[in-house]
Each structure stands twice: as C-alpha cells, then as structure tokens.
Amino acid sequence: MKTPKPLDINITENLPTNEASFDLIANALETVGYAIIADCLPIALSLALSERIILISSECKRAGVGRGQTHLIDDLIRSDGIHWLQTGNLVETAYLKWMEQLRLGLNRRLFLGLFDYESHFAVYETGGGYHKHLDAFQGTSNRLLSTVFYLNPHWLPEHCGELLIHGPIGDILLETIPPDFGTMVIFQSAVFPHEVAITQHKRYSIAGWFRGRGA
Ligand code: OGA
Ligand code: MN
DSSP states (O other), rough: OOOOOHHHHHHHOOOOOOOHHHHHHHHHHHHTEEETTTOOOOHHHHHHHHHHHHHHGGGOOOOOBSSOOOBOOOOBBOOEEEEEEEEEEEHHHHHHHHHHHHHHHHHHHHOOOEEEEEEEEEEOOOTTTEEEOOOOOOOTOOOOEEEEEBBBTOGGGGBBOOEEOOSSSSEEEEEOOBBBBTEEEEETTTTTTTTEEOOOOEEEEEEEEEEEEEE
16 A cells, blocks of 8 residues: 655645735736746645546546537547546645635636636547637636646657647637646636647646636
C-alpha cells in the first residue's frame, strides 16, 4: 500500500491562493476577454494533479459532441478521453477548492455572477485534437467562462497540440498556446472559438467551466 505523502496534506489544507494573480486574471478578462497564466497553481497541487491524471487516464471515457440527446462520439471532431472531477478524491478536491477561490475572487472583482464550476480531466492520444468550436452559444448555455489547465512537463514545439484561440469575428488567430505544465487559460465561453491542434504526443489537461445560475 502506498503511504500518504506530506504533500497530500499540504495541498488540501491552507491552499495558498494569490489575490495578486486574481487581480491579473480579472484585469485580462475585462480588457481582452481571456487570460493566459503560467505557473498558475501552487506547484505541489500541479504535481499531484499530474500524478492523478496519469493514474486515471486508462479509465477516461471518450467524450461526446453535441447537445441533449445527440451525444455522439465523433473522432473527426474531438478525440479526448475525459473524467469528471469529484470531491471524493483529495487531489481533485484541492483543485476544486482553488477554483472556488478563483470564482469568488472574480465575482468580487467583475460581478460576473459565476455560480458554480464543473471540470474534467482530458487525455488526448497522439493524433488527437478538437476542431474549432465555441463552448457556449449566447443565451443557450450557462457556461460563462472556460478554463483549461495543462499538465504536460517538457512539452516540445514538435509535439504541437497547441490551443488556438480565434477572434469572435472573421478568421483571426489571436493566440497559439502550447499546453505547458502549470499554464492556465481562461476565456469567455460564448465569445472565443478555439481548437486543439492535432497533437503529436499524449496531452493532459483539465477543462472546466464557470457557470451562471440556472441550467
Ligand atoms: C474543450 C477545449 C481546449 C484544450 O475541452 O472544450 O476546448 O486546450 N479544450 O484542451
Ligand atoms: Mn472548448
């Protein structure tokens, strides 16, 4: 049996949250609509999450595309395996707690009315990707802000698999973001179409959404 490490205690109690980084995120969301933050979480938490995703990656279920009844799995559109985060696990709870602090911090600064947060681990195998899409359509979803947190140490340019963020109108590529360990990207769900470029290496992340009140 694996004995619990002191790390496991540190990440669940007195998790340091950083008001200064909340200021930066809020300011970026207000001015450009998205934020890219390197080394966003406490390192102990990022490391624990990266161990966790490797452990559960074999149990990840194929993600579906589409709304309501049309929950079809389509290799051509997206190819990630997912596992929803739950409070039954200490490491997942620690992440959810940190994001809860962020939710409160953003509500205090921007009055967005973020009500709750849902998130899943995502694993893309080599050759996988996710076509250009919006995470929410204005007025039809309660997803307000999308978050992606990356768990890939030593990501190289030849691994590709970048997150591409497009402008809301026209076909302007705004950002090309490698999924580097510790980087968090946050953007307005109904505003920015985005895609995951075909990855040449196994790619680990946590995708999540802050939602408004009402389903
Ligand atoms: C998503 C998504 C982006 C990424 O899961 O909806 O767009 O970089 N993910 O993993
Ligand atoms: Mn998306």
